[in-house]
Amino acid sequence: MSLIWLNLNNAQETRHGLQIFNSLFMNNLDSIVAYFEAAFREEIKKIGQTVPQRLYEPVAYSLMIGGKRLRPALMLHAASMFTKSIDHVLSAAMAIEIFHNFTLLHDDIMDKADVRRSLPTVHKKYNENVAILSGDAMCILAFKYFSMGNEVRLHELLPLFTTTALEVCEGQQFDMDFETRDNVIVEEYLEMIRLKTAVLIAGSLKIGALLANARQADADLLYEYGINIGLAFQLQDDLLDVYGDPDVFGKKKGGDICANKKTYLLLKALEACDEQTHKELNNWLLKSDFEAEQKIAVVTAIYDKTGVSDATRNLMRSYCDKALFALEKVAIPANQKNTLIAFAGEVMERIK
Amino acid sequence: MSLIWLNLNNAQETRHGLQIFNSLFMNNLDSIVAYFEAAFREEIKKIGQTVPQRLYEPVAYSLMIGGKRLRPALMLHAASMFTKSIDHVLSAAMAIEIFHNFTLLHDDIMDKADVRRSLPTVHKKYNENVAILSGDAMCILAFKYFSMGNEVRLHELLPLFTTTALEVCEGQQFDMDFETRDNVIVEEYLEMIRLKTAVLIAGSLKIGALLANARQADADLLYEYGINIGLAFQLQDDLLDVYGDPDVFGKKKGGDICANKKTYLLLKALEACDEQTHKELNNWLLKSDFEAEQKIAVVTAIYDKTGVSDATRNLMRSYCDKALFALEKVAIPANQKNTLIAFAGEVMERIK
Numbered sequence: 001m002s003l004i005w006l007n008l009n010n011a012q013e014t015r016h017g018l019q020i021f022n023s024l025f026m027n028n029l030d031s032i033v034a035y036f037e038a039a040f041r042e043e044i045k046k047i048g049q050t051v052p053q054r055l056y057e058p059v060a061y062s063l064m065i066g067g068k069r070l071r072p073a074l075m076l077h078a079a080s081m082f083t084k085s086i087d088h089v090l091s092a093a094m095a096i097e098i099f100h101n102f103t104l105l106h107d108d109i110m111d112k113a114d115v116r117r118s119l120p121t122v123h124k125k126y127n128e129n130v131a132i133l134s135g136d137a138m139c140i141l142a143f144k145y146f147s148m149g150n151e152v153r154l155h156e157l158l159p160l161f162t163t164t165a166l167e168v169c170e171g172q173q174f175d176m177d178f179e180t181r182d183n184v185i186v187e188e189y190l191e192m193i194r195l196k197t198a199v200l201i202a203g204s205l206k207i208g209a210l211l212a213n214a215r216q217a218d219a220d221l222l223y224e225y226g227i228n229i230g231l232a233f234q235l236q237d238d239l240l241d242v243y244g245d246p247d248v249f250g251k252k253k254g255g256d257i258c259a260n261k262k263t264y265l266l267l268k269a270l271e272a273c274d275e276q277t278h279k280e281l282n283n284w285l286l287k288s289d290f291e292a293e294q295k296i297a298v299v300t301a302i303y304d305k306t307g308v309s310d311a312t313r314n315l316m317r318s319y320c321d322k323a324l325f326a327l328e329k330v331a332i333p334a335n336q337k338n339t340l341i342a343f344a345g346e347v348m349e350r351i352k
Numbered sequence: 353m354s355l356i357w358l359n360l361n362n363a364q365e366t367r368h369g370l371q372i373f374n375s376l377f378m379n380n381l382d383s384i385v386a387y388f389e390a391a392f393r394e395e396i397k398k399i400g401q402t403v404p405q406r407l408y409e410p411v412a413y414s415l416m417i418g419g420k421r422l423r424p425a426l427m428l429h430a431a432s433m434f435t436k437s438i439d440h441v442l443s444a445a446m447a448i449e450i451f452h453n454f455t456l457l458h459d460d461i462m463d464k465a466d467v468r469r470s471l472p473t474v475h476k477k478y479n480e481n482v483a484i485l486s487g488d489a490m491c492i493l494a495f496k497y498f499s500m501g502n503e504v505r506l507h508e509l510l511p512l513f514t515t516t517a518l519e520v521c522e523g524q525q526f527d528m529d530f531e532t533r534d535n536v537i538v539e540e541y542l543e544m545i546r547l548k549t550a551v552l553i554a555g556s557l558k559i560g561a562l563l564a565n566a567r568q569a570d571a572d573l574l575y576e577y578g579i580n581i582g583l584a585f586q587l588q589d590d591l592l593d594v595y596g597d598p599d600v601f602g603k604k605k606g607g608d609i610c611a612n613k614k615t616y617l618l619l620k621a622l623e624a625c626d627e628q629t630h631k632e633l634n635n636w637l638l639k640s641d642f643e644a645e646q647k648i649a650v651v652t653a654i655y656d657k658t659g660v661s662d663a664t665r666n667l668m669r670s671y672c673d674k675a676l677f678a679l680e681k682v683a684i685p686a687n688q689k690n691t692l693i694a695f696a697g698e699v700m701e702r703i704k
Contacts, residue, residue: 166492170404
């Protein structure tokens, strides 16, 4: 909270109550997050006060839980790389964040996840019907916000948004399919996380650039940056599920292990381990009745033994390199790329 | 099927495989349904073949179950009232039908309904997670189709679509809220069905008219027609739940009664009956453990005794009158209104 408060000083309150962002401060994602958060909280407040309350209050709750606001910040930053004024991008940025939170809300029902960002998930706090319908309203709200402020380019950008949104659903379906399959290969996993995670990050950057009238080639390069950063981001997520601090990360430890998620760690471990360990690992995957803590401990020990954590870090590094290579080709002055260069480093080191 | 087959002769196959509708035949909703159905089935086939199959096959199943295709037919017909060529309206018509089926799919999970149009609902045929995610994909697909073919007016029409879509969710939430409330009044019920049913019918007509460059005033009058027809339509739905033939109607008899839906029939019965019957009715509403058939029989007998069926028909008639009054004011030749005049009559008499 204090970080947001400090950074809010970078945004200026106008007579209209709107935040006009000073582009001098654009070279810092934290500042953009604060700029976005201030405007977004106003909207969340309005949404939460709409009737029927049992529909919109859970929407506001889900949006308020917050998170990193990564996608809207990247969209706004991408716009700021090509233009000084980015206020017209705010609605689309909110749309992306609402859509992202909608997918989390419904994923949590499907994954039977009770906790998100250290708070009860919507279906736990309310009930499943409320969570389904509030999620539906959020999906529609995302399109509502997307249609605001983008009048001129809407017919061009809406298909990009809908395609990306469908890909996110496809990624989630592959993820669920993989839980009951025992022959998932690394390439399938990487395609799944491209869909489930990377395309929305990439789409955010591309939409931001296009809304700032960037050249198509530059927008496409930012998309490529986003895909590679998104893949690295998800791989770090998989690492944090096993090796992160639950209090910082905001999720229960070993959730992926318990749900038999075919993460890169698991697939690599199955590839790298000896016959006996392979058998042991497979046995744990087949068990329907188990002590969560024991399963997590055994599988983590196998991960440690097979060194899959290093393999994951190496793959992340190669994605980061590809991202930076794409960024390098964007036809703007090099110093305007500093934030995205720094962000690539942060993705590698993040702990939450 | 034979009806569709016969009517398909009114649509002509072109070299491009597209159906070009001859506006001479526009004065018949059945013909438009057939025109729409032919094009829509091609799309459903494509959707059903998309991977991941476990995401898109249930989408195709849900869309194939079909139904009356009422909303797209009304949209296409509204367009045909103002222009000869309506092919550019097809995508928006598909969008409305996909959206409508999405709401049914998720409503069926929430209502724990096992059967729709005499077939197992998606969550019954597959499972609940599949139904949630496929529904999400349908909601997004609706916006995808809506963005196709409407480039010029998209920024104007998308807010109308998103507002309408949100209203449908609001209606569903009120409907669920009412199930556990014992003080619902008739006005609240009518507002609920306006949101849940009427606005999508009205929105379909208005969007169709606007896509055919109708004057705003005429589009608004068709919206008014649609709201009133939609209210009458839902009241007939409530009647059919109790008095319809389940084999024709496609739903189990008395579903509303079992679920304590606060329909117009129930609210009117509570208003009109004597003290003892009121008590009896309330007792049935409070029972959580009951024989469905017995509850349906007793409540239906009370409906018969209190004459709520006549009261419902009277209210329907007054909505139809309002609808026709609005239609009369639309500034086009009277003979171009015949189909919507006839449709108002059909809504009053429909049995499925």
